[in-house]
Amino acid sequence: MKKTMDFEQQAIKPAWCPGCGNFLILKALQQAFAELSLTPQQVVMVSGIGQAAKTPQYLNVHMFNGLHGRALPPATAIKACNPELTVIAEGGDGDMYGEGGNHFLHTIRRNPDITHLVHNNMVYGLTKGQASPTSEFGFKTLLQVDGVISDPINPIALAISLEASFVARVFCGNIEHTVEIIKKAIKHPGYALVDIFQPCVTFNRVNTFKWFQEHTYILQDHDLHDRNKAFIRATEREKLPLGIFYQNKQKKTFEQKLIVHKEQKTAFLFRSINRKRLEELLREK
Amino acid sequence: MKRIIKSITPKQDISIVLCGEAGQGIQTVEQLLTRILKLSGYYVFATKEYMSRVRGGSNSTQIRVSSNPVQAPIARIDLLIPLDKEAIKHVSSRLDKHTIIIGDRERLETNKKVINVSFLKIAQEIGKAIYANIIAVGLLLGLLGGDIKVSKHFLEEYFILKNKEEFVADNIKALERGYQEAQRLIKEDQIKHKQFSSLEKSNKAKNNLLLSGAEAVGLGAIAGGCNFISSYPMSPSTGVLTLLAQYAHDFSIIAEQAEDEISAINMGLGAWYAGARAMVTTSGGGFALMTEGLSLAGMLESPLVIHLAQRPGPATGLPTRTEQGDLQLALYAGHGEFPRVILAPANIEDAYKLTQKAFYWADQYQIPVFILTDQYTMDTYYNIKKLSVPRGEIVRFIIKTDSDYQRYNLKVRDGVSPRGIPCFGEGLIRVDSDEHDEMGFITEDMEIRKRMVEKRNTKWHWLKKEALIPTLTGATDYRVLCVSWGSTNNIIKEALDRLGRPDIALLHFQQVYPISEISTNYLNRAEQIISIENNFSGQFSQLLEIQTGISIGTRILKYDGLPFYADELAQEVNDILKGKGGQK
Numbered sequence: 001m002k003k004t005m006d007f008e009q010q011a012i013k014p015a016w017c018p019g020c021g022n023f024l025i026l027k028a029l030q031q032a033f034a035e036l037s038l039t040p041q042q043v044v045m046v047s048g049i050g051q052a053a054k055t056p057q058y059l060n061v062h063m064f065n066g067l068h069g070r071a072l073p074p075a076t077a078i079k080a081c082n083p084e085l086t087v088i089a090e091g092g093d094g095d096m097y098g099e100g101g102n103h104f105l106h107t108i109r110r111n112p113d114i115t116h117l118v119h120n121n122m123v124y125g126l127t128k129g130q131a132s133p134t135s136e137f138g139f140k141t142l143l144q145v146d147g148v149i150s151d152p153i154n155p156i157a158l159a160i161s162l163e164a165s166f167v168a169r170v171f172c173g174n175i176e177h178t179v180e181i182i183k184k185a186i187k188h189p190g191y192a193l194v195d196i197f198q199p200c201v202t203f204n205r206v207n208t209f210k211w212f213q214e215h216t217y218i219l220q221d222h223d224l225h226d227r228n229k230a231f232i233r234a235t236e237r238e239k240l241p242l243g244i245f246y247q248n249k250q251k252k253t254f255e256q257k258l259i260v261h262k263e264q265k266t267a268f269l270f271r272s273i274n275r276k277r278l279e280e281l282l283r284e285k
Numbered sequence: 286m287k288r289i290i291k292s293i294t295p296k297q298d299i300s301i302v303l304c305g306e307a308g309q310g311i312q313t314v315e316q317l318l319t320r321i322l323k324l325s326g327y328y329v330f331a332t333k334e335y336m337s338r339v340r341g342g343s344n345s346t347q348i349r350v351s352s353n354p355v356q357a358p359i360a361r362i363d364l365l366i367p368l369d370k371e372a373i374k375h376v377s378s379r380l381d382k383h384t385i386i387i388g389d390r391e392r393l394e395t396n397k398k399v400i401n402v403s404f405l406k407i408a409q410e411i412g413k414a415i416y417a418n419i420i421a422v423g424l425l426l427g428l429l430g431g432d433i434k435v436s437k438h439f440l441e442e443y444f445i446l447k448n449k450e451e452f453v454a455d456n457i458k459a460l461e462r463g464y465q466e467a468q469r470l471i472k473e474d475q476i477k478h479k480q481f482s483s484l485e486k487s488n489k490a491k492n493n494l495l496l497s498g499a500e501a502v503g504l505g506a507i508a509g510g511c512n513f514i515s516s517y518p519m520s521p522s523t524g525v526l527t528l529l530a531q532y533a534h535d536f537s538i539i540a541e542q543a544e545d546e547i548s549a550i551n552m553g554l555g556a557w558y559a560g561a562r563a564m565v566t567t568s569g570g571g572f573a574l575m576t577e578g579l580s581l582a583g584m585l586e587s588p589l590v591i592h593l594a595q596r597p598g599p600a601t602g603l604p605t606r607t608e609q610g611d612l613q614l615a616l617y618a619g620h621g622e623f624p625r626v627i628l629a630p631a632n633i634e635d636a637y638k639l640t641q642k643a644f645y646w647a648d649q650y651q652i653p654v655f656i657l658t659d660q661y662t663m664d665t666y667y668n669i670k671k672l673s674v675p676r677g678e679i680v681r682f683i684i685k686t687d688s689d690y691q692r693y694n695l696k697v698r699d700g701v702s703p704r705g706i707p708c709f710g711e712g713l714i715r716v717d718s719d720e721h722d723e724m725g726f727i728t729e730d731m732e733i734r735k736r737m738v739e740k741r742n743t744k745w746h747w748l749k750k751e752a753l754i755p756t757l758t759g760a761t762d763y764r765v766l767c768v769s770w771g772s773t774n775n776i777i778k779e780a781l782d783r784l785g786r787p788d789i790a791l792l793h794f795q796q797v798y799p800i801s802e803i804s805t806n807y808l809n810r811a812e813q814i815i816s817i818e819n820n821f822s823g824q825f826s827q828l829l830e831i832q833t834g835i836s837i838g839t840r841i842l843k844y845d846g847l848p849f850y851a852d853e854l855a856q857e858v859n860d861i862l863k864g865k866g867g868q869k
Contacts, residue, residue, distance in 0.1 A: 012726050102544055264537060268512055281504065
């Protein structure tokens with residue numbers, strides 16, 4: 001087994017507020033990688049912009065830190081061009097469910113074998129405290145002065161409705177559970193969503209560490225292959241369930257469906273042009 | 286329509302226009318006729334203008350047939366085949382007393398002289414109204430002296446290839462009936478045979494290729510090593526996406542229809558990061574959505590090839606028509622300062638070669654490279670000589686990394702830090718949209734910021750040095766210099782040929798940004814400069830003025846959604862030389 005140290009990055013220090021839930025997620029990731037015996041060279045973290053999207057900066061793995069909301073398209077392409085890599089797209093609720101909402105829907109349809117980690121703190125951190133797509137109705141901010149007047153997105157129910165092949169939710173305060181679910185998500189052959197509850201200690205005074213502890217529970221005796229039951233659990237409001245809601249290992253991945261990997265296994269870099277066929281084509285025209 | 290100079294109209298070519306509703310099968314006629322005529326030994330040129338609808342409306346195709354290479358549209362119509370009531374009205378401004386109209390007289394309701402051929406009746410006799418198209422092909426082949434044996438053979442193969450074998454016999458019957466109609470018209474002296482028999486055939490033409498601009502860009506991409514394309518369909522750029530998708534199996538290409546253009550360009554960048562050679566194809570509106578991604582390419586220092594097929598804007602504009610209106614968009618799109626190259630193919634051959642060049646430069650300099658075409662280029666084809674397949678392996682500018690690899694190493698003279706990819710060597714590949722240090726980590730260190738800006742923009746120096754030199758055609762000791770870029774090259778060349786003046790030349794740019802520094806010398810030598818562009822504001826001449834400091838006095842601009850016509854353009858240039866016309 002690898003050590004979590006192998007994934008610690010010494011060059012720069014996290015820019016998060018002291019006590020931020022992101023520290024726990026960072027730790028959980030390092031532990032998950034180590035327990036899965038991955039090497040830093042095998043892992044590509046793809047992120048957008050936001051406090052959560054900075055996480056790859058603090059890890060000793062490959063990094064593609066792109067645009068706000070746009071982590072999923074490059075993550076899909078990277079995995080498609082090199083299926084050997086372990087590809088993880090990571091960002092916050094604004095990044096992934098707001099700015100990048102359309103990619104969320106269509107990535108589920110494609111089902112690439114990538115892990116999708118969404119830090120969900122129900123508020124905007126980097127832009128300082130505005131509502132996020134998951135903020136609760138009535139949540140007051142400097143911008144939403146009368147409280148949020150739109151209903152929050154339910155990413156779990158949404159993903160299940162689109163038949164995402166792995167849908168889970170964790171609370172970073174329970175680190176063992178978080179590590180366990182992230183590991184399962186990485187191992188899952190196909191698109192895996194892990195919505196990660198995370199308190200924002202600076203801008204969200206409602207959904208605090210204590211609030212998440214009181215308002216969540218871990219799913220027990222749940223048949224994770226039953227999509228209808230998964231949907232019912234996903235729409236519970238009183239107390240929010242944690243764990244794997246739904247999993248379908250039978251779905252083919254995007255990469256498996258691509259013809260380019262069926263006909264040859266060579267990495268894209270080392271493939272040659274089919275010169276004979278091109279000559280033939282140019283003769284036929 | 287503007288007055289056309291009759292005296293300089295060459296007699297060696299015949300201009301045929303077919304006009305009718307969308308869905309009537311003009312495309313089939315165009316495809317079959319041009320290919321059969323080429324196989325019979327003629328030079329052909331075809332271009333189309335069409336409405337943004339799947340059925341109905343008025344669409345037309347121009348086919349020029351000649352003893353010599355023809356590579357431009359003209360306004361003149363020698364022979365019109367109207368396929369519906371609206372057709373004659375649609376092209377009426379281009380008709381004159383020399384135009385021969387052949388059609389179903391009863392169904393056209395016109396007071397113009399129409400030589401009658403009952404296409405529909407004959408088609409119904411054979412079995413189906415749709416055979417009218419093939420009868421028209423037969424008729425035109427009969428008039429032009431196309432080889433009937435070659436035609437039959439070609440038709441048979443065409444339908445077998447389309448898995449429509451059961452229709453071969455009837456189609457051949459239709460072809461023969463059309464051919465017989467042509468002979469009847471000549472025998473009855475309704476058409477003077479000489480009118481169409483002056484063309485000479487040549488073996489050279491037979492062996493030429495017929496390739497559209499869209500095919501040339503697509504095949505150029507394949508030859509340039511493209512193995513990933515992600516795009517959202519948008520006229521007139523979609524042809525490139527479908528071509529690469531059709532050959533995805535043969536060339537091991539991932540061709541993905543993205544949910545939007547934002548996804549498309551971000552996927553393209555992910556693909557390059559993982560070692561593929563990616564391109565996106567789009568038009569103005571779609572590219573507008575890609576601009577943040579373009580800026581990301583600038584910051585990541587990622588290669589990217591963008592095919593931008595222009596159509597008239599703003600907004601949805603004229604979706605199926607042509608314009609050179611997005612040069613400034615390509616030039617200024619994307620926030621921040623970073624290098625880019627804009628290539629604008631002058632013709633079909635150029636589209637094939639420049640697309641390969643785009644992949645090479647994108648990879649070499651780690652920059653976005655544009656292929657700027659337009660609807661006219663996409664939908665046009667004519668005889669071209671053999672295209673060569675690049676020799677040897679594609680050159681890749683990727684290194685095997687060591688464990689201390691730094692993606693943005695500053696110790697490089699040309700601004701290009703060697704690019705590594707994940708899983709090729711021991712290094713970790715960190716690319717970052719934030720300003721970053723040599724490792725790729727986020728930084729707000731002002732000194733590093735300054736050096737990174739300088740590093741990225743140092744590439745300009747080398748790009749300018751390597752910029753393609755514009756091509757000069759016509760008099761070397763010119764007094765008047767026409768200046769143009771992109772798809773207008775062949776049209777202007779024919780226009781100037783028609784004028785036949787010894788004091789005029791054309792300076793044509795296939796690379797519009799950055800421009801070759803030598804350009805200034807050419808401009809300085811001219812007494813008068815006339816810029817010719819398919820847009821309203823003379824975007825390229827504005828750019829040239831900024832880059833060279835030389836003022837361009839006169840502009841010929843066309844922005845009605847159609848390409849220039851060589852004969853009309855000759856007239857316009859002539860007017861300017863006489864001191865009339867042109868925008869100052």
